[in-house]
Amino acid sequence: MDKKNIKKVVLAYSGGLDTSIIIPWLKENYNNCEVIAVAADVGQGSGELEGLEEKAKKTGASKLYIADLKKQFVEDYIWETLKADAVYENKYLLGTSFARPLIAKRLVEIAQAEGADAICHGCTGKGNDQVRFELSIKAFAPNMPIIAPWREWNIQSRDEEIDYAEAHNIPLKITRETNYSKDKNLWHLSHEGLDLEDPANEPQYNKPGFLELGVSPEQAPDKPTYVTIHFEKGVPVSLDGQKLCAVDLLSQLNKLGGENGVGLADIVENRLVGMKSRGVYETPGGTILYHAHNKLEEICLDKDTYHYKQGIGEKFAELVYDGKWFTPLREALSAFVDSTQGTVTGDVKLKLYKGNIIDAGVTSPYSLYDEEIATFSADDVYDQSDADGFINLFGLPLKVQALKKLKLGK
Structure with a gap:
């Protein structure tokens, strides 16, 4: 990539630590190029978006798109993944993974509308997100140059990022003591x-300010809460009889x-780039929906489809995790x-x-499910004597093998 040809860059901007310092860094290292955030x-909530335009412009951006x-995130990405029962390594509900292709697609649309020369992201060279963003960008703009500062600059840690921010008078919402890497x-x-980098450390769920979407189980009410979710063709559409739009239902x-x-x-998950990484995730609504959807499939799908679909869900999760949303296989699996x-x-x-999520009826x-059977x-529906012939035929291969072993004296 010839830096001299980069005059306008579209930056994926959250206002967090990484992207806050990238705007001045781009202008310093790419010939004072125009940066569109x-x-x-x-x-992620109004708290994270509030004041973002002022901050972006103060640090050197020419404009900010929000x-x-x-709506598109929930209906076209979350619901598609939920219907597949896709879970990465039996635990991770793919919250960061399936947001990236949607964001990348919008970045391309804005870059093309603005006539940008490159797209920039703040993903580290150790993470999965760099792959997810860049594969998705390639799917819609295969010739678009991509700038990844973490693979260029000499900054080695989040502490050094804070040093850079302080040197450039960039305001931050975090301190060195609360410097968790978060995605919401x-x-x-x-x-x-x-402290989460050491798997031996217990997460501080009860520490004030750690959890943002809820409370720890110990702090939860002593009285249970009941909820009834109605699904139509695998998609949740109402709670306790009240029909809701996708965003409100999940909220x-x-x-x-x-x-x-x-x-x-x-x-502790296996990252795409080869290392293991430890993270703590809050997914309250999503965990409920996965449980409910699977419970409904228990009674609505036949055995062969239900079992085969479990393998499909595992492969679907792997594709999403690896940034392969816009691929023929993912689209075929969705079909x-x-x-x-x-x-x-x-x-x-x-x-x-x-x-806990406890089943209370479906x-x-x-x-x-046929109660009579x-x-x-x-x-008067099921003749139990039919099982004799079924077991004889079902067990015939095993019987033949055993007889052969007897004949050979083994």
């Missing part, structure tokens, strides 16, 4: 760094789950998932209590 509103992506959106909040579940200490996960969701309609009642007009009481 783009902040994606994916539900792109409201909340409508789905989750992640915490990394500081209300975040509140209910957070108040009851639901959705905390302490994970398969959608074909399974036609009967995933019904109500799931759950009891939330001190970090109903569906498409339920494959499954009952332990007398019935």
Whole structure:
């Protein structure tokens, strides 16, 4: 990349530590280029967006776009992943992963509209997000140069970033003592760094200010909270009989789950770049939805589809985690998932209590559960003597193998 040709750069901007120092760094290292900041509103809250335009311009940006992506984020990314029951390494609900392709797509749209010469992001060279952003950018602007300061500059740590910010009079909302690396959106909040870098350290859930989306299970109420979620074709559409838009539904579940200490996960995950990383995640509403959706599928999907779909969910999660949202395979897997969701309609009642999600009833007009067949009481539907022939045929290969062993004296 010839730096002399870079006159206008679109920057993925959050106003956090990384992107706050990138604006002056770009102007210092790329011939005082124009920097257009783009902040994606994916539900991180007004507190993180407040004052962002003033801050961006004060540090050297020519303008700031705030792109409201909340509705699209939930409907086109979160719900698609939820329907797939996609969970990375059995614990991670992909909160950061599926936000990145959406943000990257919007960055490309703005860069093309502005006639920008490059797109810049603040992802570190150790993380997954650099891959997610750049693969998504390549999917829509394959020839667009990408600037990744963490792979260029000589800054080695978040402490050194703070040094740079202080030297350039850049205001920060964090201190060296509260310098967790966080990512927040409508789905989750992640915490990394500081004491969490040692897996031997217990997360300080009860420490004031650590949790932002809820409370620890110990601090949750002694009385349980009930909630009933109605799904239509695998998509949640109402809570306790009240139909809600996607954003409001998830927001209300975040509140209910957070108040009851639901959705905390302490994970050591295998990053795409090869290392293991420890993070603590708050995903209150998402954890409830995954539980409810899976519960509904238990009664609505036949055995073969239900079992096969579990493997699809694992592969789907891996693709999303690895930044491969805009790929033929992910799109094909979504098509398969959608074909399974036609009967995933019904109500799931759950009891939330001190970090636990307890099943409290499930109903569906498409339920494959037949009480007449499954009952332990007398019935005229199932002839138990039919099991003789079934077991003889089902066990025939095993019987033949055993007879051969006897014949050979083994």
